[in-house]
Amino acid sequence: xxxxxxxxxxxxxxxxxxxxxxxxxxxxxxxxxxxxxxxxxxxxxxxxxxxxxxxxxxxxxxxxxxxxxxxxxxxxxxxxxxxxxxxxxxxxxxxxxxxxxxxxxxxxxxxxxxxxxxxxxxxxxxxxxxxxxxxxxxxxx
Numbered sequence: 001x002x003x004x005x006x007x008x009x010x011x012x013x014x015x016x017x018x019x020x021x022x023x024x025x026x027x028x029x030x031x032x033x034x035x036x037x038x039x040x041x042x043x044x045x046x047x048x049x050x051x052x053x054x055x056x057x058x059x060x061x062x063x064x065x066x067x068x069x070x071x072x073x074x075x076x077x078x079x080x081x082x083x084x085x086x087x088x089x090x091x092x093x094x095x096x097x098x099x100x101x102x103x104x105x106x107x108x109x110x111x112x113x114x115x116x117x118x119x120x121x122x123x124x125x126x127x128x129x130x131x132x133x134x135x136x137x138x139x140x141x
Contacts, residue, residue: 035087035130044123046086046133048116059137062112067105071140078139080109088128090118101139109137 018074048055060068078131095113097106113135122131 002083013034033036035085035093037130039122039124039129039131042122042124042129043126046090046122046131047120049120055135057136058116059109059112062115063108067108067139072138072140074138075140076138078105080105080137080139082109082113082135082137084113084119084133084135085130086119086121086133087130088121090120090121090128092116092133098134100134105139109135 015092048058056073057079059071062068063071079099080097080101081099083096083098084092087093092113095110097110100106119133122133123129
């Protein structure tokens with residue numbers, strides 16, 4: 001009886017610990033180079049210098065007037081989501097459009113991201129690391 005209970009308790013303990021591990025703390029990039037290790041679990045995520053409001057202000061200043069006039073912080077009629085890979089120095093080294101409005105809008109946003117200042121990199125244990133940063137922009141279209 002004790003052995004059965006002990007085996008059942010160990011089984012539940014193992015099942016609980018396996019289900020608690022949802023995502024690895026990092027993954028190893030198959031591209032190699034600057035960011036061989038990209039961290040998913042961060043103590044401090046990467047950010048735009050001076051905050052997100054400053055980032056949206058940057059887009060308002062940088063996008064062509066035709067697109068900047070359609071940029072809206074809250075209305076989500078059309079949304080572009082871009083995933084950026086930020087290295088441990090804060091430089092954007094890779095960009096990928098996850099949600100697109102059209103090729104035209106995607107190109108304009110990616111062109112503006114090329115002009116980003118250095119971002120504040122993500123941190124793990126007070127050490128700058130490579131990590132992802134998501135940019136979501138809403139447009140009226």
